[in-house]
Amino acid sequence: MPSESNFIALLKQRIDAGDHLLQSHLEKGPRNSTYTSSSVQNEIIEVIHEYILSSILGRLAPSALYSIIVDGTTDSSNIEQLCLLIRYVDPQSHEIREDFLAFIPTAPSTGEAIAHHILSSLKRYQLPLNNCIGQAYDGAPSMSGIFNGCQAIVIRSCPDAEYMHCSSHALNLSLIDSCTSHLIRNMFGIIKSVTTFFNDSAKRTNALKHEIERPDNDYIILSKKKRLLSLCETRWVERNVALETFLELYVSISNTLDCLRIEGNSTSEQLYHSINSFETITSLCVACFLLSEITPLSRLLQTPTIDFGIAHHQVLSLLNTFETRETNATDYFKNIVFEQAKQISEELFIQPAAPRTHQRRHGHRLLDPEEFYRDQNEMYLPVKETPTSCA
Template identity: 30%
Template sequence: MVEKNRKILSGIVETIILCGKQNIALRGHEDDFGNFRVLLHYQAKYNQVLFEHLNTCNPRTKYTSPQIQNELISICGKIITDDLVAECNDAGVFGFMADEATDAATMEQMSLCVRFVDKTTSTVREEFLGFSSTTSTTGEVLANAFIDILTKLGVRTENMRGQGYYGASNMSGIHRGVQARIRQLIPETVYTHCKAHCLNLAIIHASKERYSKNMMDTVQQVAFAFSYSAKRLLLFQETLADDNISREAMAERTKLRSLCATRWSARADALHTFLASYSGHGVRSAFSGAWRHEGGRVQNGCTDIRFYCDSRGSRACSTGLVPLSNVLQAEECDLVKAVTDTRVVYALLQAERADDIVWDSLYDKSVGIAREVDIQPSAPDTLEGSRIVQMFRQIMLVRFGRETCIFLSWTIC
């Protein structure tokens, strides 16, 4: 009887583990037709003991109720966490990392990870231990929550030698931040601001330039317009199917990529997709066929030569930053490698910035795309200059009189 019950329980646990590995929910809108029950009955076709149990046993001892499922999930999670904690403690020292995460219910949580060197394989490992739900995001509350959770999990907190977070004041503050409060408890813990986050912040600040921001907004509106309309998307795919060059340049993609709201380094792919499809008349043809009010306004933004110059320049810069961002997020990356690779990319961007050939090439490509869509290069308008002149004339009119104002404004023009 014990052997039979173990076979039954093993089949149930294996089904739960399979759902966890495939990242699918166990239960659906109707419990009798959830993923767990369907997979369990499918497994019973090839397991006679499990088949008899599901069809002939007492419903109260079936071990498939939602309560039993949750209990088995907790047991599996605890076994996995205990193994990770044991390996972390065996490493001797470790680094602690935490980041903010918001779930589908818009509940703010903190993801907790440890970083250590595996003695058996001599490789760096980053392992996720769980989430921490907090009612407050102050440095004191978060620091106490982190230490309490690590202690409950069995992690030897005295072995912590590093900590890494993003750069918000509640995390990186030198007096009341999480890193400062943890260093009060464990002085050996060195705080390191996430280097990939530093790069992301640098890209965000660089993209605040007005023309670059307007170009990004236009690309985003174009992507949204095609993503949220089945008719527009169908027309776009039909025009793209007739353009082999654009289809190959888009790497067989059939949709425009929207700009990532948080990871700005990932915007290079969206810009590449947009330019590849637009230069091949895919987006432009869909403009005229499907857009009315909103499309006309956005299309006017795409008829300026500065839009193509900004998009080409932004894509050229971000293309070199994407590999760096991936390197900074890799598990095997350390501080020395991060600094070395960053200096290489920095030197590359500086060299391209000072090279007139690079600028001429970007401009020629921008002009080429503009001419493909019947847009002729033209000098920038003088709207800003006229506004400055008008403002200057008003100031001079108040201070020096009308004659002096006319003379000075004529001289400026």
């Protein structure tokens, strides 16, 4: 049998589980009829696809109302595709469902071309266009344009398909706008470099794991995490898990880089000095605490059963939380955010201080680091205020 195939691995698993009939077929059957070739595998996948698709479409009565959700993606061979989903109420369970229908190759990526692909797919799946009551995309001009955008063209054939800019995507854009501070941007760059440095080498990954599990570790690590997670390039809220992991393992990461630089690794020398900075530590703490407030809303906005009322209530709740944080900025920042940064700094023997460039600008007057990172239009308040204004 051909090797290095998931399909073949599944067949071998069935044989190991005691399927003697399958074993006899593959070992003793004619070589030209084993049905394990790539073409047969593709046929099996297509049959499975048709079965699942018919099951999904079978849930929709001819008069059932539905909405469409479309987003662009690029596969491993850099082919631009549309991801088409349908949102509807299951007539049996009376639950809201969001089901994937198909990947649709598209070129060019104009609003007219995308709309043509969407409408053609709906017709191919025999979904009545008049029953489409909603369409959700990102806010790109080709999708949201009021004259030649995809939504404008679709609505000509589906007059009741009201366009909605994906709320989760809008939240993501507001987070991007909130991270314009160079301190936050620098922190993200440093964490990305450190994460790549460890994850690109099994030896360095094992060194970090050994440091985390070291029994005589002076810094108590309550986390069960043993490796760093890469920062998501597109969904900023998803970065929260990666940032929290980095924060939990901060001291171990620093100690591991210290050992590697002593061994003569020049890259680890640079990264060691980059993360052993109070500026980087505080920036990470600010990002973690603020993203932890936003993450539940982002998760909620992506659930299939979410409705406008619940989403509106949760957005207002988040805005109220941010307003409370702003009102009590001094106490919250001091007791929660800054305290966490100080604890990590003490473990690494780092003195809390404002950046040197700002110290030089103010002459001999020493800036209070807590006041600087809270109020100096550089960090905590500006980052917090932008999601509030964008929401």
